[in-house]
Amino acid sequence: MKVNQAEFVISAVGPSQYPDDALPEIALAGRSNVGKSSLINRMINRKNLARTSSTPGKTQHLNYYRINEDLYFVDFPGYGYAKVSKTQRQAWGGMIEKYLLERETLRLILLIIDLRHPPSKDDELMYDWLKHHDLPVCVVATKADKIPKSRWQKHMKIIRDALVLRAGDQLMLFSSEAGIGREELWEQINSFIRD
Ligand code: GTP
Ligand code: MG
Numbered sequence: 201m202k203v204n205q206a207e208f209v210i211s212a213v214g215p216s217q218y219p220d221d222a223l224p225e226i227a228l229a230g231r232s233n234v235g236k237s238s239l240i241n242r243m244i245n246r247k248n249l250a251r252t253s254s255t256p257g258k259t260q261h262l263n264y265y266r267i268n269e270d271l272y273f274v275d276f277p278g279y280g281y282a283k284v285s286k287t288q289r290q291a292w293g294g295m296i297e298k299y300l301l302e303r304e305t306l307r308l309i310l311l312i313i314d315l316r317h318p319p320s321k322d323d324e325l326m327y328d329w330l331k332h333h334d335l336p337v338c339v340v341a342t343k344a345d346k347i348p349k350s351r352w353q354k355h356m357k358i359i360r361d362a363l364v365l366r367a368g369d370q371l372m373l374f375s376s377e378a379g380i381g382r383e384e385l386w387e388q389i390n391s392f393i394r395d
Contacts, residue, residue, distance in 0.1 A: 201270065201386045206244040209264040209272070214295060218303070219264060224393040225272045225305045229296075229326060230312030232278025235342045238376035239312060240265060240273045243385065250275055262299060271307075271393050274299075280322040301333060308336050308392040310385075315341035315355050315373065319362045327363045337369050338388055344375040 212218055228236040237250035244267060251263075263275040276296060300306065309330055313319055319327075330337050341359055344352060352373060360371055370388055374381035 201267070201390060203244045204268050206246060206249055206265060206267050208249060209266050211261040211263050213261050215298070215302075218262070218299075219266075219272065222305055223266070223269070223271055224307040225274050225303065226389055226392070227274040227276060227300070227306060227309045228312060229276045229309055230278060231280045231314070231320060231322060234278065234312050234314050235376055236278065236312050237263075237275055239310070239340065239342060239374065240275060242374075242376040242379060242382060243267075243273070262295070271389070272305075274306075279326065280320060300330070300335060306335075308338055308389065311337050311339045313339060313341050313359055315344050315352070315359070316346055318358050324363060331366055331369075336392065338385075339363065339365065339369065339371045340374045340381075340385065341371065342374040342376060344373050344380050345378040346375075 209219060210217055228239065230236050237252040240250040241247060241252065244265070250265060250273075261277070265273040265275065267273065300309070311323070311327055311330070313323055327337065327339070339359065341356060347355065356371060356373065365371055372381055372385055372388065374385060
């Protein structure tokens with residue numbers, strides 16, 4: 201994909217604010233601070249279009265980014281961030297669940313995992329929930345620049361085994377810092393947005 205244009209569209213708090221032009225949507229889910237927003241920035245090669253932060257819990261709504269006239273990236277709030285109140289967490293959970301189950305233009309969920317660590321309980325629950333609802337998932341193990349190449353395959357296997365990856369679901373290696381895996385991920389995304 202050649203990114204000619206990328207723009208922030210809206211920080212949506214509910215369905216009435218979601219775009220209505222029916223472009224395919226690629227959602228990004230994952231733990232707080234895992235690198236979801238950074239991955240979007242790397243995919244479009246812009247430093248800071250998607251807000252990133254070393255303070256977890258920064259992304260709080262569904263943030264829509266339009267790429268060309270081709271697709272939206274939908275950046276989710278991260279899960280598993282303890283300092284968020286329970287009420288707030290439930291509200292976000294409800295919004296995301298509804299989005300995932302009802303959004304007709306949703307084509308693929310990128311489940312972002314930290315390559316350095318085994319998936320958390322929340323990651324496992326998220327993956328199982330998505331598969332229970334038959335949703336298409338691509339697991340992306342990011343921050344690959346933080347461990348030596350010689351250990352990548354070992355870490356990938358730990359992730360694959362812990363999640364019990366279903367047939368047809370890809371596990372891809374990525375680094376927003378180093379740009380590793382960008383082309384491969386675009387190919388994967390393209391294969392899901394083509395009709
Ligand atoms: P929330 O919006 O809070 O859920 O976080 P997020 O998942 O969007 O994470 P974000 O992209 O804001 O990144 C969190 C931190 O990780 C930032 O300090 C990033 O610079 C860093 N980071 C993200 N991706 C990478 C990567 O591939 N390599 C390295 N070394 N650091 C990364
Ligand atoms: Mg974010």
